[in-house]
Amino acid sequence: MTSDKTLMIVMGTRPEAIKLAPVALAAQRDGRMRVVVVRTSQHRQMLDQMVEAFGLPIAVDLDIMRHDQSLTQVTTAALEGLDRTIAALRPTAVVVQGDTTTTFCGALAAFHHRVPVAHVEAGLRTHDRFQPFPEEVNRRLTAQVTDFHFAPTEGAEANLRREGVPDARIWVTGNTAIDALRITLERAGERAAATGPERRILVTAHRRENHGEPMAEICRALVRLCERFEDVRVRFPVHLSPRVRATVFERLQGHPRIALEEPLGYEAFVLAMSQAHLILSDSGGVQEEAPALGKPVLVLRETTERPEACEAGCAMLVGTNADRIFDEASRLLSDEAWYGQMARAKNPFGDGHAAERIVSVLADALA
Numbered sequence: 001m002t003s004d005k006t007l008m009i010v011m012g013t014r015p016e017a018i019k020l021a022p023v024a025l026a027a028q029r030d031g032r033m034r035v036v037v038v039r040t041s042q043h044r045q046m047l048d049q050m051v052e053a054f055g056l057p058i059a060v061d062l063d064i065m066r067h068d069q070s071l072t073q074v075t076t077a078a079l080e081g082l083d084r085t086i087a088a089l090r091p092t093a094v095v096v097q098g099d100t101t102t103t104f105c106g107a108l109a110a111f112h113h114r115v116p117v118a119h120v121e122a123g124l125r126t127h128d129r130f131q132p133f134p135e136e137v138n139r140r141l142t143a144q145v146t147d148f149h150f151a152p153t154e155g156a157e158a159n160l161r162r163e164g165v166p167d168a169r170i171w172v173t174g175n176t177a178i179d180a181l182r183i184t185l186e187r188a189g190e191r192a193a194a195t196g197p198e199r200r201i202l203v204t205a206h207r208r209e210n211h212g213e214p215m216a217e218i219c220r221a222l223v224r225l226c227e228r229f230e231d232v233r234v235r236f237p238v239h240l241s242p243r244v245r246a247t248v249f250e251r252l253q254g255h256p257r258i259a260l261e262e263p264l265g266y267e268a269f270v271l272a273m274s275q276a277h278l279i280l281s282d283s284g285g286v287q288e289e290a291p292a293l294g295k296p297v298l299v300l301r302e303t304t305e306r307p308e309a310c311e312a313g314c315a316m317l318v319g320t321n322a323d324r325i326f327d328e329a330s331r332l333l334s335d336e337a338w339y340g341q342m343a344r345a346k347n348p349f350g351d352g353h354a355a356e357r358i359v360s361v362l363a364d365a366l367a
């Protein structure tokens with residue numbers, strides 16, 4: 001089917017590709033709108049991995065990544081490139097996801113052209129402008145120019161209502177992270193279940209507010225956990241941010257039971273989560289995926305915009321103090337009943353069919 005309506009889907013970083021892939025694929029299946037995927041390439045290799053994993057059809061690549069770029073450099077390059085792209089493509093609507101600089105720039109550039117904005121994963125809030133930094137503010141600013149607010153949970157919907165977004169502009173859909181996970185688990189099949197005698201701890205950390213000393217504290221906690229528990233092995237795929245790598249490699253390289261790895265492809269990372277006994281992470285997406293896989297996750301942050309995982313009992317906010325991380329991880333490694341309670345908690349982020357709901361709303365309204 002050909003259509004004169006164009007849905008422009010914008011992505012810049014790894015998590016946006018993972019969470020927008022189900023939307024792009026569902027919109028292609030729906031067929032009522034032409035789908036154009038635009039990447040700013042705020043991330044290069046880490047986005048390439050995800051574009052390949054989901055076979056995303058990239059129409060435009062703005063190629064803005066520069067080594068160790070500042071927030072202002074990313075913002076300027078993304079806004080300018082997206083402005084040009086929207087002027088050239090004249091889309092019917094622009095879809096952005098989450099809270100990155102690309103997200104905000106995509107929404108703002110669309111607004112400047114008076115093109116309707118659809119925001120996937122709308123309404124998450126910590127209510128602290130500096131945590132996560134700058135994402136909390138990116139997400140709030142994006143809401144100011146959004147026409148279609150796709151809230152993953154009722155909590156996110158309530159945040160938007162409190163800020164005065166009309167009910168008729170909000171749809172509670174579930175999180176498309178669970179769609180991506182479902183699609184990938186269906187592909188990976190039985191391999192997801194395999195595990196060995198050792199207990200694996202999977203770690204990721206990259207948040208800007210954790211750069212430097214907090215990251216060093218996380219590393220200290222990992223070394224102490226390996227000393228205390230002989231059957232523990234740590235897998236740590238290290239984010240490509242040079243600020244992250246400087247601390248992590250300096251502190252952990254060469255440790256016999258801590259494997260520092262390059263960022264994993266999505267399917268490989270999903271398998272790593274499935275095979276982990278415990279997950280330690282400051283990532284947003286991992287906080288959503290771990291509960292869906294029945295894996296307890298200790299959240300290496302002071303606040304979270306995803307309180308649902310903590311309320312459901314599958315996640316616990318532990319911050320970045322080495323003693324606290326060590327104590328809570330030790331408890332999970334020693335107390336089977338406590339471990340079982342966290343592992344059995346129910347995933348609060350949806351049924352894995354959020355993307356179809358999003359596409360159906362957009363196609364009904366725009367096509």
Ligand code: UD1
Nearest residue numbers: 013042043044045046047066067068069100101240241242
């Ligand atoms: C960004 C997002 C953050 C998101 C995270 C996901 C902003 C402000 N931050 O983090 O919300 O949670 O991505 O991972 O939008 N680099 C590479 N190759 C890559 C990716 C990064 O070399 O594929 C290096 C580059 O030197 C780059 C640096 O990492 O300058 C940091 O990249 P950036 O997009 O600024 O990452 P963060 O802001 O840390």
Ligand code: UDP
Nearest residue numbers: 015018237263264265266269283284285286
């Ligand atoms: N992820 C991955 N490979 C890795 C680490 C993470 O595929 O080596 C996936 C993970 O499953 C999740 C997403 O990347 O879906 C999280 O990305 P990130 O932590 O970079 O960003 P955040 O979610 O914190 O914005």
